[in-house]
Amino acid sequence: MSSTATSTPAPAELSRISRLIILDGLCSHVLGVLTTGAILVGFALHLGASNAVIGVISGIPFLAQMLQIPAVYVVNRMGHRRALVVGAGLIGRTFWLTLATIPWVVPEPWRVHALIALMVSFFSLNALVNCAWSSWMRDLVPDRSMGALFGRRMSIGTALAALLSLAAGYSIDRFTSLFAHPLAIYSVLFLLGGSFGLLGLLFLWRTPERPMQPVGGESMLRLLSAPLRDTNYRNLLVFLGVWSVAANLAAPFFTVYMLKQLQMSMTWVLAFSVVSQAVTVVFYRIWGRLSDRYTNKSVLGVAGFLFILTFLMWPFTTMPEKHSLTIPLLIFIHVVAGIGTAGVTLCTGNIALRAAPFGRATAYLAVNALITGFAATTAPVLAGSAADWLGQYQLQFDVRWISTTSPSDLVTLHALNLGGFDFLFIFAFIVGLYAMHRLLAVREEGEVKERVVLYELFMEVRRIALHVSNITGLRHFGYFPYILLRQRARPSARKGEDADDGRRSPIKSPEQELAEPAFETKGRSCDS
Helix, strand or coil: CCCCCCCCCCHHHHHHHHHHHHHHHHHHHHHHHHHCHHHHHHHHHHCCCCHHHHHHHHHHHHHHHCCHHHHHHHHHHHCCHHHHHHHHHHHHHHHHHHHCCHHHHCCHHHHHHHHHHHHHHHHHHHHHHHHHHHHHHHHHCCHHHHHHHHHHHHHHHHHHHHHHHHHHHHHHHHHCCCCCCCCHHHHHHHHHHHHHHHHHHHHHHCCCCCCCCCCCCCCHHHHHHHHHHCHHHHHHHHHHHHHHHHHHHHHHHHHHHHHHHCCCCHHHHHHHHHHHHHHHHHHHHHHHHHHHHHCHHHHHHHHHHHHHHHHHHHHHHCCCCCCCCHHHHHHHHHHHHHHHHHHHHHHHHHHHHHHCCCCCHHHHHHHHHHHHHHHHHHHHHHHHHHHHHHCCCEEEEEEEEECCCCCCEEEEEEEEEEECHHHHHHHHHHHHHHHHHHHCCCCCCCCCCHHHHHHHHHHHHHHHHHHHCCCHHHHCCCHHHHHHHHHHCCCCCCCCCCCCCCCCCCCCCHHHHHCCCCCCECCECCCC
């Protein structure tokens, strides 16, 4: 097998490439779930990290992305993207093996500093890896297969990550009390994650590579300014930058909120993460098909709003303490967040890939990483510092039923109680709304109205529910809203015409709907 792929991979070759990309994705998800997220936050809290330090730790991956600017020069200079990915990844992922030794070899006052230093080292090399990998994938994977392939990669990887998250959370709570040192279980998890990360490099080494197109001797400044001269890509950069601020004002502190504010164990925290990831697994493929059919922008208009809507729900998990609806509300939040996260994660990456010109993706994606990295770095650092300061303030709205003949209130209800992180979540929602407004300025060929995506999303969810249930009531659950959506949001409807060329569509039973092809619009099917 040649190390260079043909310009248009044959079906057998594309199948092999897809398999290797998915296997690397599995290893990358194992590395991510065992070394970052709630596990890394819990490890940092055990080391004595404050909210401000948690913000710094959350911002390090994005701060390192700004190193993609010199990475562009390195990639264009060397040209061998596969060698760069594997070489830099080999050095970088061994840092997680080193990080596992912090509780044993680093004096206690310096452990947080050592954690930050090792994370900076890993993510700095990872910036070079991401720059070369994104350009490599952009030239290797055909546009028509990109959404489905990376949707499948993410869904399978997230399914594995969900199971590992639950096992890791149980292990932390179970073995922390058994080990003489409470941080021992974290070291074991970091060693496992780093080992799987190194295994993923083997699959990347076996993945073919296309030769890079020559950049034409352009200066580095002109090469990097090209995305800013592209009006549509500039609008996309504004959206992605504002979106990064909104997401990272809130998301890094969900785990801290549950561990400290709600006093939950790591098992509970990761169990909720599993709920979100399970939903994400299902919706990666749904969003992937919808993005291929109706564009990434159209999907982002729906998925992005669902994601930021969950920011407003977090303050109601305490009123001002935990209450009987805290757990049901957390489940609902993580389900909705899982739906939104799948679409946002898939489409923000794909829209940047597709908008980048073929053969010039390295510079475009590097500038994207620079802007989003800067935004995502500053947001959690400022949010962490603000959370420490806002923790001493509260905003309360109470509903009181008072008797004029009694010296005390008869009934007092806490209508709203905000404090600390609650202010951050609300502000993040406002910034998120502005990001959705900026998305309107982005142009993508084939985009449709959000209601069309909602229509197809509802049909996909309904189709899944009908297949998995034999309960008559549940099988007819989506019938009434489906009729409304069918009349109001037929994808092929035109002004002045009925959705079905002047003929009212007969009402179909759920069983008849199951027999129809998915995404059917005017005789065309996305499944072909």
